[in-house]
Amino acid sequence: QQPVQSPQAVILREGEDAVINCSSSKALYSVHWYRQKHGEAPVFLMILLKGGEQKGHEKISASFNEKKQQSSLYLTASQLSYSGTYFCGTERRDDKIIFGKGTRLHILP
Amino acid sequence: DGGITQSPKYLFRKEGQNVTLSCEQNLNHDAMYWYRQDPGQGLRLIYYSQIVNDFQKGDIAEGYSVSREKKESFPLTVTSAQKNPTAFYLCASSTRQSEHNSPLHFGNGTRLTVT
Numbered sequence A: 001q002q003p004v005q006s007p008q009a010v011i012l013r014e015g016e017d018a019v020i021n022c023s024s025s026k027a028l029y030s031v032h033w034y035r036q037k038h039g040e041a042p043v044f045l046m047i048l049l050k051g052g053e054q055k056g057h058e059k060i061s062a063s064f065n066e067k068k069q070q071s072s073l074y075l076t077a078s079q080l081s082y083s084g085t086y087f088c089g090t091e092r093r094d095d096k097i098i099f100g101k102g103t104r105l106h107i108l109p
Numbered sequence B: 001d002g003g004i005t006q007s008p009k010y011l012f013r014k015e016g017q018n019v020t021l022s023c024e025q026n027l028n029h030d031a032m033y034w035y036r037q038d039p040g041q042g043l044r045l046i047y048y049s050q051i052v053n054d055f056q057k058g059d060i061a062e063g064y065s066v067s068r069e070k071k072e073s074f075p076l077t078v079t080s081a082q083k084n085p086t087a088f089y090l091c092a093s094s095t096r097q098s099e100h101n102s103p104l105h106f107g108n109g110t111r112l113t114v115t
Helices: none
Strands: A004-006 A009-013 A018-023 A030-036 A043-049 A054-057 A060-065 A070-075 A084-091 A097-099 A103-108 B004-007 B010-013 B019-025 B031-038 B042-051 B054-057 B064-066 B076-078 B087-094 B110-114
Touching: A004 A084, A009 A018, A018 A084, A018 A103, A030 A060, A030 A070, A043 A060, A070 A084, A084 B042, A097 B042, B004 B087, B010 B019, B019 B031, B019 B087, B019 B110, B042 B064
Parallel strands: A009 A103, B010 B110
Antiparallel strands: A004 A018, A018 A070, A030 A043, A030 A084, A054 A060, A060 A070, A084 A097, A084 A103, B004 B019, B019 B076, B031 B042, B031 B087, B042 B054, B064 B076, B087 B110
């Protein structure tokens, strides 16, 4: 039931770009993206509703392909503050939000 | 400021004891959730509640129990039946959940260690 995230981990140098993918085998109503720093609570980034829209947050944006049940998170010109673990959460008809296992992102100066 | 408060931050218990984790929110949110986080496993849903006096099992409800007697409170009891209770527990809430566009607001978590 968990959505599948890829890659599991990414190491970048500051200023490089990254893409994190999230896919589900079930029909989705929405996809959530969160970032968690070590030892802290996850922080909301954005929600993508079905309809294929793309949203942005600073230099972080995301897309949702409803037909493929896939979402991608794009991090452009990464900053040191982007380090952390990124989780996608998928929401279906029953209103449960199920999270993937996360993608660890480490930004090097 | 509004938010979600989880207490305590760290909790230690002996095996065989039940323990209750507190979660309180003053955001006037309808829905509340409990997730368990283990290394490499992401956030796994234990229980969730969309309204007072109603709650549903998540994917890993065995060995846990909850109550939702008040809108602000959603305590989680880890019973002795839970095989591997040591974990980081996160409580979350959201508003107007039926519209499928409500972000989750998380508490700071409780790290439970059972020995």
